[in-house]
Amino acid sequence: MSAIEIKKVESRRDLCKFIDFHNELYKGNPYHVPNLYFDEMNTFRKDKNAAFDFCEAEYFMAYRDGKAVGRVAAIINHSANKKWERESVRFGWIDFVDDIEVSKALLKAVEDYGKSKGMKEIVGPLGFTDMDPEGMLLYGYDQLGTQATAYNYPYYPEHMDRMGGWEKDNDYVEYKLYVPEEMPEKYATIAKMIQKRYNLQVKKLKRNEIYGENGYGRKIFQVVNETFKDLYGYSKLTDRQIEQYVKMYLPMADLDLITIIEDWNTPDHKVVGVGISIPSLARALQKCGGKLFPFGWWHILRALKFHKTEVVDLLLVGVLPEYRQKGANALLFYDLIPHYQRLGFKWGETHVEMETNMKVQGQWQYLNREIHKRRRCYKKDI
Template structure:
């Protein structure tokens, strides 16, 4: 008989415990990058996250010998299930001590929730949408994490494999891209060619463009169109788009955002490159994800004063019909000089499906290193 007790999160106190567990489990770990506490609270609160318009969720805490030993979220993205004609419950926000009784009990809680809702598969780690971190780290445990991805101890995937019944559903890769001393000649030639041949142009933003000129909306329209056929993606709703515009763009360094427009099509927006100074080290200095009393200063130093060697390639999207035209080269033709000016030494890609050769081919003219891999697992219920 299991000595693990599973309890459903039922009030704000439980939710605070749920969030706090990650900070406690990874305290002083030099690779984990914790999210800000308020960001986690907003994402997990059903009255604040726009994804709850089409998602259902419950959160669970695991106790062993009277002590908190793990947590997990059970999520049903009804929009994604309808889009992909599936009946899947997702597990996310999973953390546990190195005790297989705990991990097995947590996953069983998600399975039971899924069955009660008529689901026939469990998959994860995934969040509510693709804007949340996804995929369990399986390689690169000695590499610094990022704000936009999950970090986990090496025993996590070992537990999944030992429990049994789980299979690979999707693998992701992440690359370290080294900033060159000068723009690669291939980039320059391709960029100059597509400017003259296709009349594609770089667009740099102003705050007015974003909040009064409609470019905030246009950016996420391109993201929706770019990602629509990717693994498990569900289209961002208008409410989510409005939320993300307010959340991500006000503090952005606009020099590190590059857009591509087609001047032959009434300046249609066809490509988006949103990059930010890495907040990894800054967030590690925010004790338990709090900006106050001193965390705000570390975040400000990274965002405004670029006190980091790393730039995160947060969202890169090119409309499908423009990928073969080399529009991505034009993005980095503009961005690389800014990286050089700010003193960034290397860039961190976001997660890329291992089968997405179109995305990975855009790094062929840069020195790169595949330094992390992660996996989404699936199991029949």
């Protein structure tokens, strides 16, 4: 058998191959959800992704006998390294055929890149920031993926174990939350109490309130920054990133599925909590193969605007620390659950949550729920 050849992605054509390899590897898999092609391209392009203000990266492809057999991104997030006092190179967007020599070669390429930059450890799978897919799927292979996460075959973690030297750095869990037929009494009781006692109020957005220097789009991600600042590997979103994510997430969002909590005791009605959810795009993305044209846009539109899905994705849920103790999370779901019921959603899918984050997981305690996926980030000294 011929040796594995590692090639660095150096051109736009190479980058297209990098993206296409993943889609070819998972073609026909009933649980894999392809990403929108132009979103992927904008994420990887150094002239498009605002994360490159504080990150540097290289992408590598593995070939055997001229055929692509794997890919990986090597990323250094200088902002996160400084915050967490680590010297880490991240590996992300890793895919490979079931051949241990391929996975070894890919991770060796990341390791060599990290060493050349003075890094002391390799961690992943991680993206540029927390807004990118995180963690390698450990179980839940028979569960439909989501737009915001990455699916992988069961042999991926088997390779990590076989290679040796790798250890757990962090595990994530994902919950399936069943939409109740009636509002849980606890949510209703707490929500009414905090509205009266603390003057916390629900704000529903209008399109003309989202954009601009003082728009709610910017306020939403400022809350996200404050809420997530102490979570594993988080790096603060810059103004340019916030502008990018406002344009990415909010233009076509159903505003009924976005809830803002404001503190009306403050002169400017300070935003203290946010819940952003969208109809699941998983089936729509499968149907269009991640491409909007010629007809992919129709499948996306049907999911977003006409809610042709029984699943709702909880993309971002964040409440400022000092308001969690007051029960602001309950007020979020007290507002959102009736919308989920009206639109016919059967269950919701949480984003990845650290297994040790009991405060986040505690907010689901009044719902029928199950952990249906688990992911892991690995680390190794280099």
